[in-house]
Amino acid sequence: MKFNTKTIHGGQHDVDPAYGSVMPPIYQTSTYSQSTPGGHKGFEYSRSANPTRSLLEKSLASIENGTYGLAFGSGLAAIDAVLKLLKPGDEVVSTNDLYGGSYRLFTKIFEGFGIKFNFIGMENANNIENHISEKTKLIWVETPTNPMMNIIDIKAAAKIAKKHKIMLAVDNTFATPYLQQPLDLGADIVMHSATKYLGGHSDVVLGALVVKNKEIAEKLYFIQNASGAVCGPQDSFLVLRGIKTLHIRMQRHCENGKAVAEYLRNHPKIEKVYWPGFEDHPNHKIAKEQMKDFGGMISFVTKGNNYDEAIKIIENLKIFTLAESLGGVESLAGHPASMTHASIPKEEREKIGIVDSMIRLSVGIEDIDDLIVDLKQAIG
Numbered sequence: 145m146k147f148n149t150k151t152i153h154g155g156q157h158d159v160d161p162a163y164g165s166v167m168p169p170i171y172q173t174s175t176y177s178q179s180t181p182g183g184h185k186g187f188e189y190s191r192s193a194n195p196t197r198s199l200l201e202k203s204l205a206s207i208e209n210g211t212y213g214l215a216f217g218s219g220l221a222a223i224d225a226v227l228k229l230l231k232p233g234d235e236v237v238s239t240n241d242l243y244g245g246s247y248r249l250f251t252k253i254f255e256g257f258g259i260k261f262n263f264i265g266m267e268n269a270n271n272i273e274n275h276i277s278e279k280t281k282l283i284w285v286e287t288p289t290n291p292m293m294n295i296i297d298i299k300a301a302a303k304i305a306k307k308h309k310i311m312l313a314v315d316n317t318f319a320t321p322y323l324q325q326p327l328d329l330g331a332d333i334v335m336h337s338a339t340k341y342l343g344g345h346s347d348v349v350l351g352a353l354v355v356k357n358k359e360i361a362e363k364l365y366f367i368q369n370a371s372g373a374v375c376g377p378q379d380s381f382l383v384l385r386g387i388k389t390l391h392i393r394m395q396r397h398c399e400n401g402k403a404v405a406e407y408l409r410n411h412p413k414i415e416k417v418y419w420p421g422f423e424d425h426p427n428h429k430i431a432k433e434q435m436k437d438f439g440g441m442i443s444f445v446t447k448g449n450n451y452d453e454a455i456k457i458i459e460n461l462k463i464f465t466l467a468e469s470l471g472g473v474e475s476l477a478g479h480p481a482s483m484t485h486a487s488i489p490k491e492e493r494e495k496i497g498i499v500d501s502m503i504r505l506s507v508g509i510e511d512i513d514d515l516i517v518d519l520k521q522a523i524g
């Protein structure tokens with residue numbers, strides 16, 4: 145199956161052996177009857193497995209060209225499960241420009257359990273190798289990065305990971321498998337905040353992992369069941385439904401994203417626009433190689449880097465809603481320094497370019513003319 149067919153049918157054979165419903169049934173149950181101890185139909189207890197969640201996990205594996213999918217209660221719960229593969233004393237080399245919540249989980253929870261994180265710039269992937277020691281067990285990559293839209297060469301990172309026998313995990317939330325499939329580029333684990341583009345309608349919080357390797361999959365399934373951060377059947381259904389339109393939504397997100405990025409770039413009051421589709425983006429060539437298109441996430445900074453002016457723009461927006469999150473059909477605007485990335489200390493934030501006047505847009509799939517008119521009236 146090709147990608148656009150997989151979003152609808154991937155891993156979804158015989159979704160309802162009982163009645164043949166075309167859409168997956170929502171098995172709203174915690175437990176399953178047994179004829180004798182162990183005499184069940186493949187499901188015992190819904191923390192361990194639930195038929196609706198299992199269908200979602202198969203769909204996730206299919207669209208990421210993986211073998212095993214795992215669904216969690218949130219993106220951070222999925223990351224948490226990956227980190228539980230490690231032991232005290234292990235080290236992680238991570239992108240320094242990453243989602244603030246991931247940074248918080250790494251530094252505020254797992255550093256306390258004796259895991260060491262090296263946050264580094266990965267725009268030049270060779271830099272990763274300079275930070276690897278014999279204790280390094282995991283490379284954590286987010287690309288495009290949030291909110292700087294840096295691009296990291298997944299193939300080059302995978303080569304380094306293989307050479308040193310280290311796992312490579314890629315947070316594929318921004319790109320989605322429509323644009324980029326990290327397992328095909330050599331990654332071991334793909335992670336998603338399915339809350340974003342996979343769900344696609346800002347109505348569910350859910351996380352996902354996809355792997356090819358059986359041994360890693362078995363360890364992760366063990367952690368999923370043992371730690372128990374699973375998602376419910378209703379939420380699994382919502383993401384299954386979202387995935388069915390991922391390809392057409394992403395196509396429009398990319399078209400609208402390009403138009404917005406170009407509009408902002410030509411605006412006299414805008415200093416800089418961060419979007420990997422620009423030919424002068426530092427890793428545009430790699431983006432072109434590893435991504436099908438450039439997505440609908442854009443960050444920009446106003447001239448003079450004025451905090452109050454940036455806040456005024458955000459407050460003036462009418463169609464773009466000021467809100468956390470991204471990846472829904474509706475356009476959202478955010479202020480990383482005070483919202484998504486507030487958990488990163490100001491000094492660290494500014495080192496990587498997240499200045500106080502930065503605005504991040506998740507460009508939705510409304511009519512592009514209306515989005516441009518909205519930005520025009522808000523920026524003035």
Ligand SMILES: Cc1ncc(COP(=O)(O)O)c(C=O)c1O
Nearest residue numbers: 218219220243290317337339350
């Ligand atoms: C890139 C990225 N990774 C991970 C997460 C965490 O996902 P969740 O909010 O579903 O826990 C987010 C959430 O904003 C994100 O943007």
